[in-house]
Amino acid sequence: MPTITLPDGSTRSFDGATTPYEIAQSISEGLAACAIGARINGELTDVTTPITDDAELKIVTARKGEKKSDPDALMLIRHSCAHVMAEAIQRIHPNAKLVYGPALDTGFYYDILFDDGSPLSSDEFEAIESEMKAIIKEDRPFVKYELPCDEGLQKLTKEGSKFKIDNAERAIQNGSSTLSWYVTGNPNEHWEDLCKGPHVPSTGAIGAFKLQTIASSYWHGDSDSDRLTRVYGIAFVHKKQLKSHLKLLEEAKKRDHRIIGKKLGLFHIDEMVGQGLLLWTPNGAIVRQELQNFIAEQLRRQQYSQVFTPHIGKLDLYRTSGHYPFYQDSQYPPLIDPDQLHALAKDGCSCGDLANMMKDGEIEGYLLKPMNCPHHIRIFANGQHSYRDLPIRLAEFGTVYRWEQSGEISGMTRVRGFTQDDAHIFCTEDQVEGEIIGCLELVNIIFDTLGMHDFTVRIGLRDADSDKYVGDADNWDKAESACRTAAGTLGVPWIEEQGEAAFYGPKIDFIVNDVIGRPWQLGTIQVDYNLPERFNLSYIGKDGNQHRPVMIHRAPFGSMERFIGVLIEHFAGAFPTWLAPEQVRVLAISEKSNDYADTVHQTLLNKDIRASVDKSDERIQAKIRNAAEMKIPWIIVVGPRDAEGNNVSVRMRGILEDLGAVSLDTFADAISAEIKSRGNEPALKTCFPDVKLPEVT
RNA sequence: GCCACCGUAGCUCAGUGGUAGAGCGCACCCUUGGUAAGGGUGAGGUCACGGGUUCAACUCCCGUCGGCGGCUCCA
Numbered sequence: 053m054p055t056i057t058l059p060d061g062s063t064r065s066f067d068g069a070t071t072p073y074e075i076a077q078s079i080s081e082g083l084a085a086c087a088i089g090a091r092i093n094g095e096l097t098d099v100t101t102p103i104t105d106d107a108e109l110k111i112v113t114a115r116k117g118e119k120k121s122d123p124d125a126l127m128l129i130r131h132s133c134a135h136v137m138a139e140a141i142q143r144i145h146p147n148a149k150l151v152y153g154p155a156l157d158t159g160f161y162y163d164i165l166f167d168d169g170s171p172l173s174s175d176e177f178e179a180i181e182s183e184m185k186a187i188i189k190e191d192r193p194f195v196k197y198e199l200p201c202d203e204g205l206q207k208l209t210k211e212g213s214k215f216k217i218d219n220a221e222r223a224i225q226n227g228s229s230t231l232s233w234y235v236t237g238n239p240n241e242h243w244e245d246l247c248k249g250p251h252v253p254s255t256g257a258i259g260a261f262k263l264q265t266i267a268s269s270y271w272h273g274d275s276d277s278d279r280l281t282r283v284y285g286i287a288f289v290h291k292k293q294l295k296s297h298l299k300l301l302e303e304a305k306k307r308d309h310r311i312i313g314k315k316l317g318l319f320h321i322d323e324m325v326g327q328g329l330l331l332w333t334p335n336g337a338i339v340r341q342e343l344q345n346f347i348a349e350q351l352r353r354q355q356y357s358q359v360f361t362p363h364i365g366k367l368d369l370y371r372t373s374g375h376y377p378f379y380q381d382s383q384y385p386p387l388i389d390p391d392q393l394h395a396l397a398k399d400g401c402s403c404g405d406l407a408n409m410m411k412d413g414e415i416e417g418y419l420l421k422p423m424n425c426p427h428h429i430r431i432f433a434n435g436q437h438s439y440r441d442l443p444i445r446l447a448e449f450g451t452v453y454r455w456e457q458s459g460e461i462s463g464m465t466r467v468r469g470f471t472q473d474d475a476h477i478f479c480t481e482d483q484v485e486g487e488i489i490g491c492l493e494l495v496n497i498i499f500d501t502l503g504m505h506d507f508t509v510r511i512g513l514r515d516a517d518s519d520k521y522v523g524d525a526d527n528w529d530k531a532e533s534a535c536r537t538a539a540g541t542l543g544v545p546w547i548e549e550q551g552e553a554a555f556y557g558p559k560i561d562f563i564v565n566d567v568i569g570r571p572w573q574l575g576t577i578q579v580d581y582n583l584p585e586r587f588n589l590s591y592i593g594k595d596g597n598q599h600r601p602v603m604i605h606r607a608p609f610g611s612m613e614r615f616i617g618v619l620i621e622h623f624a625g626a627f628p629t630w631l632a633p634e635q636v637r638v639l640a641i642s643e644k645s646n647d648y649a650d651t652v653h654q655t656l657l658n659k660d661i662r663a664s665v666d667k668s669d670e671r672i673q674a675k676i677r678n679a680a681e682m683k684i685p686w687i688i689v690v691g692p693r694d695a696e697g698n699n700v701s702v703r704m705r706g707i708l709e710d711l712g713a714v715s716l717d718t719f720a721d722a723i724s725a726e727i728k729s730r731g732n733e734p735a736l737k738t739c740f741p742d743v744k745l746p747e748v749t
Numbered sequence: 750g751c752c753a754c755c756g757u758a759g760c761u762c763a764g765u766g767g768u769a770g771a772g773c774g775c776a777c778c779c780u781u782g783g784u785a786a787g788g789g790u791g792a793g794g795u796c797a798c799g800g801g802u803u804c805a806a807c808u809c810c811c812g813u814c815g816g817c818g819g820c821u822c823c824a
Contacts, residue, residue, distance in 0.1 A: 269821090275750070555824090639784090670782095671784095674785080
């Protein structure tokens with residue numbers, strides 16, 4: 053007599069074993085018709101999964117008209133669509149070996165091995181899609197059958213797919229008592245796949261789908277293992293959702309910083325200079341400089357001391373810090389001391405010998421710095437420090453170089469040379485918490501000013517069972533609790549991850565997503581017990597004895613490159629006035645107004661506004677369009693009418709029409725105030741108090 | 750680093766085994782126009798680079814470099 057509790061709290065009793073489908077039917081035929089799955093006691097299941105005991109039940113539905121579908125419904129549909137796709141692919145490529153095909157938040161994929169020398173190409177998408185459509189049209193049921201593990205393994209062994217055998221073995225290892233298959237139709241007649249499920253009741257429940265891209269992956273993510281072909285797709289309850297999703301993706305692509313960066317002339321990556329080595333072009337340099345000025349201002353307020361250090365340092369420095377040779381694979385090779393190089397050449401040293409010497413660290417020379425900390429440490433170590441001097445906060449926009457894997461390099465977000473908004477704080481154990489809070493305050497101010505509220509905070513804690521960590525347990529506990537307390541001051545949700553700490557201390561990371569939904573770690577705050585030890589740092593305490601300071605590494609925005617890359621996408625290139633490379637463009641109505649346009653231009657320049665003037669012989673319509681395309685926040689149009697009254701006619705980015713005329717001085721002062729206040733005193737409000745900003749930019 | 754795909758004018762892209770095209774941009778000319786593309790003319794390309802096949806390669810094959818999408822990695 054199972055009693056079923058529904059999400060609204062109501063209960064229903066049944067005489068014997070039942071299923072979510074039967075329960076849905078008992079509620080209404082309409083509900084049953086759109087039921088595609090269920091959650092039984094929180095677990096996602098088929099609609100046909102038997103219920104024998106009391107349970108909490110949620111019926112997962114997919115209705116054609118709904119605007120937004122239940123995430124559970126999408127998971128079911130996508131997972132089922134992966135099956136349909138696999139069946140379609142195997143119809144076309146009978147020898148394709150299926151590996152693994154899960155649903156994702158963003159769609160689904162299936163990993164497939166084509167070992168008969170006929171790799172899949174996206175040219176075949178159309179053919180696959182039409183097979184899939186046929187399967188969906190047939191509306192064949194997803195039928196589950198189970199076998200005992202040994203019997204199931206026997207069956208798989210007979211079929212001979214090591215991938216499926218592996219999947220089954222993993223399932224058994226994870227505690228499955230049986231193995232299950234899903235047949236798309238009638239057992240022994242139609243296509244089947246080893247699968248834990250759950251699935252939609254029948255293929256017809258897959259409302260709309262599209263194959264997206266073809267990529268590659270490794271079996272088990274192991275680069276020495278089989279290379280698989282991964283086909284990505286997306287599926288929805290109905291066509292309309294698919295259409296709007298595809299449109300969203302298209303819009304997102306337009307925000308891609310690589311596209312906007314080119315169009316707005318923000319940066320350039322040159323084949324001749326090198327992969328992953330970013331050239332900041334004049335417009336991008338302005339954005340970076342403004343942002344650095346802003347950060348530097350905050351650092352001064354927080355009593356940081358700015359330092360400058362060179363881009364290279366002796367290998368010994370990095371031997372002491374441990375960066376060399378531990379991280380050799382991700383560093384540019386050392387610059388060998390010229391004298392030693394000549395001597396080695398004279399001795400007939402081969403390239404192989406040299407490579408081995410480098411590997412063993414037996415050479416003299418310099419390293420392009422992979423981190424700024426060793427230099428900053430040597431600044432601290434130069435001289436004696438009293439506890440009264442602490443904390444000492446050394447800040448630098450320090451450029452570092454790392455040999456990132458060639459396949460990883462992309463746009464501004466993954467590069468080989470980048471400038472961190474770096475600082476190292478040397479403090480006492482008791483000061484750690486306050487210093488972390490200070491770092492987070494800075495993060496808050498800057499994210500807030502930029503309107504970036506969509507980020508995740510992750511605290512990396514140590515794994516209590518591991519002995520890979522340096523520093524004593526008490527200090528770790530203190531530092532970890534300091535991270536928690538500090539994170540609590542941010543006012544955004546944060547997650548804790550055990551075992552994610554660096555070996556030398558706990559950390560706080562900030563993660564944002566780019567337009568394509570890829571997560572990027574921006575900044576990080578890390579407590580470090582290791583380097584002070586390695587460099588034997590000390591300060592004189594109240595007791596007159598030497599004590600070891602604690603170090604905090606913090607680069608709240610990570611690198612200027614990645615941060616601005618993300619920022620370009622955040623603003624879709626439409627930077628707020630204070631950051632915009634070109635803040636105002638003055639358009640002369642005709643040649644007759646060129647002189648006045650020059651006057652206006654000069655007035656703006658005198659107020660430190662980044663303005664330009666367009667005196668080309670285009671019509672005003674074209675000039676406006678050109679300026680708008682460049683996402684310039686303010687366009688002012690000047691003609692004889694304006695010249696007469698010493699006015700300017702104003703257009704603001706984001707508002708489609710002409711706002712009307714305002715006096716030149718009023719405008720210039722208002723823009724100037726907006727820039728100086730970094731957007732806190734909007735010029736629109738000053739010049740046109742009645743105009744309201746549209747909600748969406 | 751690995752796999753798939755791609756590389757044609759400054760940009761976006763079309764194209765073919767017989768030495769190349771469009772739109773935008775650029776230059777010049779006409780136009781002097783009050784709020785999101787006025788008109789005309791012209792200049793620009795060793796078709797990424799290096800080999801090979803061929804009577805002939807931008808096109809086919811191999812390699813290198815670079816891009817893109819993944820996988821793996823990111824102190």
